[in-house]
Amino acid sequence: MTTTRTNKGPWTHRLLIYFFTVLFGVLIYWLLGFAMRDIGTWPGPRYAEVEQRLGDAQLTQEAGSLQSQVAEANRAIGSRKQRQTVLRDSTSNSEKTMNQLLELQKMTLQKGLTASGDEGKVLAESQRLFLANQAKYQEMNDQIAALDEQLLVLQDRQREVQLKLDAQRPAIQAEYNRLNARHQFQLAALKLAVLLPLLLLAGWLFLKKRAGLYAPLLHGFGLALLVKVGMVIHEHFPTRYFKYILIAAAIALVTRVLVYLLRAVAFPKLDWLLKQYREAYEHFFCPLCSHPIRRGPRKHLFWTRGSLKKLRVPNTVSPDVDEAYTCPVCATRLFEECSACQRIRHSLLPACQHCGTEKEVQPPGTAATAAPTGSQY
């Protein structure tokens, strides 16, 4: 009966073991994450490169030169407009001075006085400046008009070039997408080449050592790997495929659990089996077919699980209580002679109630139940 005597330790210790198992798993997951990220830095295709290789190089060059020419024209127009503003200020200043001087001259003439030579000189100077400014302003206007014309031509050409570039873009984009998809696939393959051998190792270790002392380490390691593999698959393969992989894994897992449960019921572990036998003996039922064990004072009674408590057992102890007993329905031996003390003991419980001699209790269907290793009665 070694299975019931394994030492599980105090609950604080068990809790700590769970905690550190989880921590171990998380750390392994991180470590794998770092490795995956480093693999992920492997450079992929660059759009500019693909464009240079597939696109019309002359067209691209022209587009670049057109862009700088347009910028230059805009800049020239801007600077001329700025100079015009300055000229406008200067012109309006001269205009004001001229008007004031003319006003002054008019007043002097009205009073019958002659204008001084200085005033005449200033007036002439203002007039000269005014006219010069006007001429410059006009010149700027002409230049701006010419530049505008040039800009329109450049922009027309730019539009044409842009249309041609747009026409060749889908092909470039398709090629880039193809290269990128290939790169992603290679990355995924590389990552899985690292992860899958580890996963196989974890699976092998799990199958070999899952009942061993260091099983929690294996659980943490295996679970972290499983999650990481799932993440890598999800990251690199379209969700369309991923959902099938995920559902297949889930079905496999659920099937495994179901099979385990079904087997546990069909081939119960010794602990459960003993519990079931013990309860059946306590209620005087055959542990295998649930037929009442009618021996001793209950020899002439009948009961079910419901009527057991109300059953009135005759108080007389008949002398033939201690005799071997076999279930009349399923032919399972339930009470037998002890091989050590020769008194009657339970056939399906581990120890003799009189002398304590232990014997192997085996699940039904194995040889021991049909022909137990005790003495034959």
Ligand SMILES: [Zn+2]
């Ligand atoms: Zn039976």
Ligand SMILES: [Zn+2]
């Ligand atoms: Zn005994």
